[in-house]
Amino acid sequence: MKLVVNGKERLVAAGPLTPLLHVLREELGLVGAKAGCQHGSCGTCTVLIDGEPRRSCLTPVGAIEGASITTAEALGDPANLSVVQAAFDEHYAAQCGFCTPGMLLAATALIERKGGALERDEVVEALGGHYCRCTGYVKIVDAVVAASRGETGTRAPSTLEIRAAGS
Amino acid sequence: MTTVEVTVPTSPGEAAELFGDGVAVTVVGGGTIVVPLVTHGQLHPVHALMLHASGLDELVDGDTLTVGATVTLARLAEIAPEPLATAARIPDLEIRGQGTVGGNLHTGGDLQPALIALGACVRSVGAGGERIEPVEDFLAGSEPRLVLAVELERPLAGVYLEQRRTHSRTYAVLSVAVARRDDGVHVAVGGFAERAHAVACPSVERALAGGATARDAAAAVLEDVVPEDDPLASAWYRRRVLPVLVARALEQLEESR
Numbered sequence: 001m002k003l004v005v006n007g008k009e010r011l012v013a014a015g016p017l018t019p020l021l022h023v024l025r026e027e028l029g030l031v032g033a034k035a036g037c038q039h040g041s042c043g044t045c046t047v048l049i050d051g052e053p054r055r056s057c058l059t060p061v062g063a064i065e066g067a068s069i070t071t072a073e074a075l076g077d078p079a080n081l082s083v084v085q086a087a088f089d090e091h092y093a094a095q096c097g098f099c100t101p102g103m104l105l106a107a108t109a110l111i112e113r114k115g116g117a118l119e120r121d122e123v124v125e126a127l128g129g130h131y132c133r134c135t136g137y138v139k140i141v142d143a144v145v146a147a148s149r150g151e152t153g154t155r156a157p158s159t160l161e162i163r164a165a166g167s
Numbered sequence: 168m169t170t171v172e173v174t175v176p177t178s179p180g181e182a183a184e185l186f187g188d189g190v191a192v193t194v195v196g197g198g199t200i201v202v203p204l205v206t207h208g209q210l211h212p213v214h215a216l217m218l219h220a221s222g223l224d225e226l227v228d229g230d231t232l233t234v235g236a237t238v239t240l241a242r243l244a245e246i247a248p249e250p251l252a253t254a255a256r257i258p259d260l261e262i263r264g265q266g267t268v269g270g271n272l273h274t275g276g277d278l279q280p281a282l283i284a285l286g287a288c289v290r291s292v293g294a295g296g297e298r299i300e301p302v303e304d305f306l307a308g309s310e311p312r313l314v315l316a317v318e319l320e321r322p323l324a325g326v327y328l329e330q331r332r333t334h335s336r337t338y339a340v341l342s343v344a345v346a347r348r349d350d351g352v353h354v355a356v357g358g359f360a361e362r363a364h365a366v367a368c369p370s371v372e373r374a375l376a377g378g379a380t381a382r383d384a385a386a387a388v389l390e391d392v393v394p395e396d397d398p399l400a401s402a403w404y405r406r407r408v409l410p411v412l413v414a415r416a417l418e419q420l421e422e423s424r
Contacts, residue, residue: 016173017195017215019202039203046261053261057206058199062173063219106261129259 001065005030006074016062021045023061024071032072032101036131043130046102047071053106072101075108084108087147088140095134102130107144118148172214179315182221188294189311192216196237196267200274216313223269223315232321236269236314240278243268250327250344251319254281257329257339269314272302275357279306279365280344281327283355287319306364322346326419328412330358330400340400341409345416351376352420354413356388359405360395368392371413381421385414 001012005028014023021038024030024047036042038057045057048070076082081089084107094100110118110126123144124137132140146152176182186192193212195201204210218237227233228246241263244255254277258266271278272289282302289305291298291312305312323346330341339358342365346353352375357365368391374384394405 015171016175016217017171017202017205017212019206038206040199040262043259043261052264054265055199055261058197058202058262058265060195060198060202060217062175063195063198063217126260129261 001062003061003064003066004068006069006071012061014061017060018062019057020047020049020059020061020064020069021056024056024069030071030073034098034101036098041129041131042099042102043106043127044099044102046105046130048105048109051109051112053109070105072104075104082108083150083152084111084144084147086152087143090152091139091143091146093135093140093143099130099132103127103132103140106130107147110144111148114148116148118145120145123148171212173217174214175217175219176221178222182216182218182223183292183297183313183315185216186292186311186313189313192311194218194269194313196270197239197265199262199266200270218267218269225316230320232319234268234317234319236316237267239264240266240268240271243278248285248321249325250284250346251278251281251325253327254278254342254344268317272305272314272317275338275362275364277329277339277342277357280342280355280357281325281346282317282319283365283367284325284344284346284353285319285322286346286348286353287317289317290315303367320348322348324420324423326416326423328416328419330408330412341405341412343409343412343416345413345420347420352417354388354417356392356409356413359392359409361397361399363392363395366392368413375417381417382414385410385417388413 003010003012012023014027021033024033033047033056034044036044040055040058045055046053047056049067076085084104088094106127120141123141174185176185191213193215195215195217223235224237225235226238240255244252257277287302288299289302291314293312294310325346327344329339342357344355354368354371355365368388370387370390371384374387388410394402396402
């Protein structure tokens with residue numbers, strides 16, 4: 001069967017009940033989507049299927065023949081971050097980084113869907129299915145709100161920098 | 168390794184035919200229930216019937232609301248009356264976009280009490296052919312059935328409350344759905360026991376019809392269900408919280424007049 005992954009047509013040999021996550025990671029070598037809980041609860045395997053955020057660990061690949069898949073690999077690279085990636089960097093929204101691919105894709109889809117400045121509660125609602133065990137979410141929400149307003153390009157000072165400036 | 172036979176029907180009729188009597192058939196709707204079970208080796212399907220192209224996703228919004236089995240919770244939430252709309256919004260955004268009405272109904276999902284309170288009927292096929300029955304009768308059945316659609320009338324008002332579900336569990340600690348319909352107030356509860364499906368609460372309904380206050384009527388819920396212990400909550404806790412939740416739902420329904 002065929003999938004369009006990050007704009008490229010790819011042939012997939014896996015059986016129809018294989019989770020999209022395993023096809024991406026093991027057959028196509030795209031390891032951006034993480035294998036976390038693998039029963040749909042943690043959110044880190046989230047990818048965009050025809051532009052909508054979906055759990056790749058719950059999606060049988062046979063049900064999405066011909067669909068367009070976007071993974072974290074398509075968002076940007078270190079020299080050219082996407083707006084959401086830049087905002088995550090500037091707001092220290094990633095610590096261990098395991099949840100980040102799912103967060104980035106869900107946030108990217110949210111910003112495209114709403115098309116304007118987001119309120120914090122809209123971000124919290126849309127990212128409610130994504131677990132982060134490091135940040136406490138505040139900085140992630142900060143980053144997504146900033147990205148929705150196009151406020152990227154100036155890195156916010158870190159707590160250490162603020163303390164140093166105040167002493 | 169055993170091989171799985173996978174079939175992909177392209178019409179409701181073909182889905183019904185391939186389902187047959189449902190013995191040894193694993194139905195795959197949105198995949199949110201079946202795929203992790205397969206991934207973790209807890210389910211080894213012999214015949215997987217994938218419904219994504221079956222055309223069972225029709226949604227007809229008229230005097231009667233007809234919701235096809237593979238309509239997603241996200242689509243349902245957009246058009247459903249309360250208490251069903253809130254029930255459909257309980258899962259997170261990604262699951263709502265993928266999970267289906269048929270799967271949720273089958274697995275102790277959040278829709279069950281809402282559908283019972285609304286007096287919804289389930290159209291299904293299986294051994295003996297197609298039939299339509301009240302959702303409670305459908306849930307009480309034990310033989311495999313393929314859900315085709317759920318049909319319901321819009322109520323005058325409705326409220327859905329749940330005692331917070333932990334994120335990774337498939338059902339709430341407790342859930343309550345109440346609906347005011349032409350013939351009175353209907354009440355259903357779910358989550359009171361790990362393996363039980365949601366049920367109607369005739370004792371509460373009778374008390375309300377007899378003029379009891381919300382709080383007094385709600386106390387009768389313990390005549391209708393026997394809360395149990397499970398890893399989420401103790402029976403002791405559920406016995407204390409359930410009447411409170413039912414009373415709150417009834418009071419909110421009263422305020423919505």
